Amino acid sequence: MNGMTTTSHRPAPEILAAFESAKGFMPLGEGLALYAAAVEAAALGLPLLEVGTYCGRSTILLADAARAAEVTALTVDHHRGSEEQQPGWDFHDPETVDPVVGAMDTLPTFRRTLHAAGLEDHVVALVGKSPRVAQVWGGPLGFVFIDGGHTDEHATADYEGWAPHVADGGLLLIHDVFPVKHDEWTGQAPYRVYRRALASGAFTEVSAHDSLRVLRRTGAGI
Numbered sequence: 001m002n003g004m005t006t007t008s009h010r011p012a013p014e015i016l017a018a019f020e021s022a023k024g025f026m027p028l029g030e031g032l033a034l035y036a037a038a039v040e041a042a043a044l045g046l047p048l049l050e051v052g053t054y055c056g057r058s059t060i061l062l063a064d065a066a067r068a069a070e071v072t073a074l075t076v077d078h079h080r081g082s083e084e085q086q087p088g089w090d091f092h093d094p095e096t097v098d099p100v101v102g103a104m105d106t107l108p109t110f111r112r113t114l115h116a117a118g119l120e121d122h123v124v125a126l127v128g129k130s131p132r133v134a135q136v137w138g139g140p141l142g143f144v145f146i147d148g149g150h151t152d153e154h155a156t157a158d159y160e161g162w163a164p165h166v167a168d169g170g171l172l173l174i175h176d177v178f179p180v181k182h183d184e185w186t187g188q189a190p191y192r193v194y195r196r197a198l199a200s201g202a203f204t205e206v207s208a209h210d211s212l213r214v215l216r217r218t219g220a221g222i
């Protein structure tokens, strides 16, 4: 752990309780680092964006940071789940399957999660494939958190679609960065994207918290 962001930014107990009771994959320690980075970036007065909503666990933290700074949290997901969340795989949760459609749909749980936390007004959910949403997004962002698909195809598309929108001084966060192979599904695509961001000269590492990396835009390009 190398906490160089402002760790004094800590969610209020009720926000932390909502985060901890929400379905999802973000561990507490990384969640606290995510929150601290979101609070810092929100001071730029620009929207905060996450790729990979799932059921809204990490979104709660971004929404609370956005609420305090009077900005908006945006969260992108097609809500059909990543490869490793499909039936038969380790990260599958049968409760996320829509029995009518016969496919995963995490959108209803996400909406319940945000409603219960009282944060609906501070979040815009963008439902669709990340590259397609990125194609039509035109504005600068103070914060981009990449936690979507873990294949090279998806992680690269997330980086190429969203990193160009990170404003000068804004933060780019990448989750599930493992320098050595972690498991079959998480793999090393997020690590390769992280290395690429640093090699671009456009981003400088601010801190590392377990598998979460926090980078700041310090140059142009991606």
Ligand SMILES: C[S@@+](CC[C@H](N)C(=O)[O-])C[C@H]1O[C@@H](n2cnc3c(N)ncnc32)[C@H](O)[C@@H]1O
Pocket: 023, 024, 025, 026, 051, 052, 053, 054, 055, 056, 057, 058, 059, 076, 077, 078, 079, 080, 081, 082, 106, 128, 129, 130, 131, 147, 148, 149, 150, 154
């Ligand atoms: C690891 S989960 C996100 C976990 C969440 N941030 C949390 O804190 O619990 C990854 C999510 O990314 C979504 N996803 C994967 N590939 C995607 C893509 N190309 N476009 C949009 N969403 C995608 C999946 O549907 C899944 O909900």
